[in-house]
Amino acid sequence: MKIDSLPTVIGLESHVQLSTKSKLFCACPTRGKEPNSAVCPVCLGHPGSKPVLNKTAVEMAAKVALALNCKVNPSFFFSRKTYFYPDMSKNFQITQYEIPLSENGFVELDSGKKIRIRRLHLEEDPAALIHEKGFTLVDYNRAGIPLIEIVTEPDLASAREAREFLNKLWTILGFLDVFSPGEDVLKADCNLSISGHAKVEIKNVSGFQAVERALLAEEKRQRELLSQGEEIRQQTRGFDDKSGRTVLQREKETEADYGYIFEPDLVSSTIDSKWMDAIRSTLPELPFQKARRFVREFGLSDYDAKVLCSNKKLSDLFESVSKRVSPGLGSRFLSRELLGILNFNRLEIDSVALSEKELGDLLELLESGKVSEKNAKQAAIEYVLSGVAPKVFLEKSGLLIDLGSVDTEKIVESVLLANPQAVSELKQGNQKSLNFLLGQMMRQAKGKANPRELQGFIEKKIKKK
Amino acid sequence: MKIMDEALVAKEKFGLFNAINPNPKAFSKGRLAGIGISVKDNICVEGLPSTAGSAILSNYVPVFNATVIEKVLAEGGLIVGKTSQDEFGFGTFSVNIGKGLSMPKNPVDPNRSCGGSSGGAAGFTRFASAPHTALAESTGGSIACPAAFCGVAGFTPTYGRVSRFGLIDYANSLDKIGSMGKTVSKASLLLEILMGFDPRDSTSVNQPVPEISNAKPVLKGKTIGIVEEFFGDGIDSKVSKSCENALDAAKSAGAKVVSVSLSKNARFGVAAYYLIAMAETSTNLAKYCGMRFGQSLPLQGHFDDFFSRVRSEFFGAEAKRRVILGTFSRMSGYRDAYYLKALKARSALMKEYFEVFKHCDVVCHPTMPFVAPRFSDIKKLSPMQNYAADLCTVPANLGGFPHLSIPVKEVEKLPVGLMLTGKHFDELSVAEIGKGIESVVNP
Numbered sequence: 001m002k003i004d005s006l007p008t009v010i011g012l013e014s015h016v017q018l019s020t021k022s023k024l025f026c027a028c029p030t031r032g033k034e035p036n037s038a039v040c041p042v043c044l045g046h047p048g049s050k051p052v053l054n055k056t057a058v059e060m061a062a063k064v065a066l067a068l069n070c071k072v073n074p075s076f077f078f079s080r081k082t083y084f085y086p087d088m089s090k091n092f093q094i095t096q097y098e099i100p101l102s103e104n105g106f107v108e109l110d111s112g113k114k115i116r117i118r119r120l121h122l123e124e125d126p127a128a129l130i131h132e133k134g135f136t137l138v139d140y141n142r143a144g145i146p147l148i149e150i151v152t153e154p155d156l157a158s159a160r161e162a163r164e165f166l167n168k169l170w171t172i173l174g175f176l177d178v179f180s181p182g183e184d185v186l187k188a189d190c191n192l193s194i195s196g197h198a199k200v201e202i203k204n205v206s207g208f209q210a211v212e213r214a215l216l217a218e219e220k221r222q223r224e225l226l227s228q229g230e231e232i233r234q235q236t237r238g239f240d241d242k243s244g245r246t247v248l249q250r251e252k253e254t255e256a257d258y259g260y261i262f263e264p265d266l267v268s269s270t271i272d273s274k275w276m277d278a279i280r281s282t283l284p285e286l287p288f289q290k291a292r293r294f295v296r297e298f299g300l301s302d303y304d305a306k307v308l309c310s311n312k313k314l315s316d317l318f319e320s321v322s323k324r325v326s327p328g329l330g331s332r333f334l335s336r337e338l339l340g341i342l343n344f345n346r347l348e349i350d351s352v353a354l355s356e357k358e359l360g361d362l363l364e365l366l367e368s369g370k371v372s373e374k375n376a377k378q379a380a381i382e383y384v385l386s387g388v389a390p391k392v393f394l395e396k397s398g399l400l401i402d403l404g405s406v407d408t409e410k411i412v413e414s415v416l417l418a419n420p421q422a423v424s425e426l427k428q429g430n431q432k433s434l435n436f437l438l439g440q441m442m443r444q445a446k447g448k449a450n451p452r453e454l455q456g457f458i459e460k461k462i463k464k465k
Numbered sequence: 466m467k468i469m470d471e472a473l474v475a476k477e478k479f480g481l482f483n484a485i486n487p488n489p490k491a492f493s494k495g496r497l498a499g500i501g502i503s504v505k506d507n508i509c510v511e512g513l514p515s516t517a518g519s520a521i522l523s524n525y526v527p528v529f530n531a532t533v534i535e536k537v538l539a540e541g542g543l544i545v546g547k548t549s550q551d552e553f554g555f556g557t558f559s560v561n562i563g564k565g566l567s568m569p570k571n572p573v574d575p576n577r578s579c580g581g582s583s584g585g586a587a588g589f590t591r592f593a594s595a596p597h598t599a600l601a602e603s604t605g606g607s608i609a610c611p612a613a614f615c616g617v618a619g620f621t622p623t624y625g626r627v628s629r630f631g632l633i634d635y636a637n638s639l640d641k642i643g644s645m646g647k648t649v650s651k652a653s654l655l656l657e658i659l660m661g662f663d664p665r666d667s668t669s670v671n672q673p674v675p676e677i678s679n680a681k682p683v684l685k686g687k688t689i690g691i692v693e694e695f696f697g698d699g700i701d702s703k704v705s706k707s708c709e710n711a712l713d714a715a716k717s718a719g720a721k722v723v724s725v726s727l728s729k730n731a732r733f734g735v736a737a738y739y740l741i742a743m744a745e746t747s748t749n750l751a752k753y754c755g756m757r758f759g760q761s762l763p764l765q766g767h768f769d770d771f772f773s774r775v776r777s778e779f780f781g782a783e784a785k786r787r788v789i790l791g792t793f794s795r796m797s798g799y800r801d802a803y804y805l806k807a808l809k810a811r812s813a814l815m816k817e818y819f820e821v822f823k824h825c826d827v828v829c830h831p832t833m834p835f836v837a838p839r840f841s842d843i844k845k846l847s848p849m850q851n852y853a854a855d856l857c858t859v860p861a862n863l864g865g866f867p868h869l870s871i872p873v874k875e876v877e878k879l880p881v882g883l884m885l886t887g888k889h890f891d892e893l894s895v896a897e898i899g900k901g902i903e904s905v906v907n908p
Contacts, residue, residue, distance in 0.1 A: 041529055045752050047522070048509040048531060048631040050666050080748050086768050089758070091751035259795040261744050261804060264637035265629075266667045 025051030032141035043144035070105030095123035159215035320356035369450035468501030495541025520563035531631020548585030559584025580611030587611030606858025613832035613882020624865030628663030685719035694731035695830030740807035747791030832882030
């Protein structure tokens, strides 16, 4: 069989920190400022200390599981995964092995393809290692922060699908309010093979873009090797962001052996039907449900609704501004202009401060014709990049149209007089001439005119003649 | 204070302590006021070195008190010091001692072992004449065994009765903190204070605490099961005889005595126990590697090499043996055959007890198969012979059943212990029958 026709097989293990107030097994806060300030005997693994399970972490993880269509196990337990590494003071990680919190879910891609979730479990984050000046420092603030690990079946057929899956996953997580979207990064272990050949694991890749690039690079590497008649070796690799290549970390003949035992300091946990119902009742409207509602309530196209619901914050902004301006304008400005500005500047919407009120103010000005489309966009750019309120920016820069200050009628008259050719073409119904004339008029008004108003004048004048 | 003077002598002469409390505080209020409490060295006392008998922890000073220490202090107990023990509880004779730490000698005969692993605790309970009770701990028999060898009462509660918060783990699913005293009453008073739910230990149970300190001696109307397997082969006949005599006396005093069988426990108990205990301990000991816990050595090479050097240098031979065996039993390919099978066996063995408890209040047998051995004889034992000595104490520990060892008539001036095991959470019957037998025998 030809190498090119062999499908690529990808599976992902994603790790996401939950935004609980306290850690998974102790009362330490999950956000410590100074290194090693949010620590206690439990998360430092002191002899004699014992873990106590944080119920909120279980609730959050169960919420995610439900949103990913998983079956939540009514009874589950924790295990010790043992290996020696300087980021774990106990040299074992409390995680889940035999019976995880939940199993058997799926995420649906735009194409309708379902990516199956094999399992979703809870575990503790190890400490953070900081490599500095030839030393390795350990910050235990991170030790014990609850993580969920989401493992897919090998259902992804390309790097592109992997990225789409992660985007979808991230969107759902954002809607569930279980993590800090601006602060947390998604980390994934990516497994890739060319069907029928050995599997390679790319460990600990941070962010969607990096995942996509790492998978593309690894797919290419494996296909090249195969086409040269070489065999793929089972390996663990890392991703070097700078070179865009995957690099060998270690060869593995067998699966790592973690010698799991049941965590004997914890008893098995039970989610009874009452607790389960309570968790289910906290599930918010999910992205696909919200998109459907936007279509129904605001008359948006499926596409626009989906774009707006690709992010919790964006969908909330839209809903808020739609109370003040027409939903069509709100949708158009947010999904085209605002997202355009963010993309152009490589910014994530969740890491930029955007207030519903200030964007609403801007859109109101735009709708009422007090600012031109172009200047509104400029104000949005300033807002995104430097946080200046759009209305303030427009006022200070003198870009607000005071409909009395410019003699619009006079400008129209003079431009029409100066361009008889265009006028006569316009009379024959040429749209291009209208745009040309409007452009001339806007230039004379230095942008402080409302094109719709200008158009009205032009129509009036031409009819008169 | 007399108890502190005695502790100093006991440390010097018999090696019963690893550390003596330099600032003992006597309280006048509380149920333990005026009573010295010695603490097994694997129980954390803030500010006092807590080594668990291991050289790898010889410089470890806990930053918090174990829950049981808080309870002792709240009741006015005086913390005497930290009693010597087998390294992390790994032993039956308190001879597996970390470098530089004390090895307890039996006050009855210093050429003999105190038993283990709570050897120092039992030895000092025997030695002290001032009011004293010991905080001890049992994983597979580490309270009953030394209590028997030293001729004192050793009370181990149901698993989960007493918080393990602050106990340096040996095998978490088996570890139980308990007490020792010269009499059942004394041991019961301390144990009653220790028992109760603790939110800091997820395996601690929320059950009403029985008033065992007020337990009356009761034999009439009680049914005592004699475990036939623990009176036959492998048990010193003089020890058996001493226990049988005690049970005859109990019968004369009105107890119903019946013969029962725990054949599965006798056959598989020790194997299941050691598999589970070693698997768990091999994970517990992983933290002692010189990174955050354990001794330090010059940093050289890969961290794996560094960890190995620290562990090679500071763990004793028995600790290494248990880490290696325990790790082996949980590795893929062996996990099903050893670790998981042992867990299944544990459930099956508990069922055998449940059956017997349908018609018995307690079951009885010699605590140890022989009297306290000489150190010179212990040296001749293979590891397997060593582990086999736990034959009688292991089953109750594996099942988490409350049990009590009480002194019965000595054999050639050496103490003999009779062990009573009760139903889960029925410490009261164990105390009542224990006191009953205590009242009819004369050690």
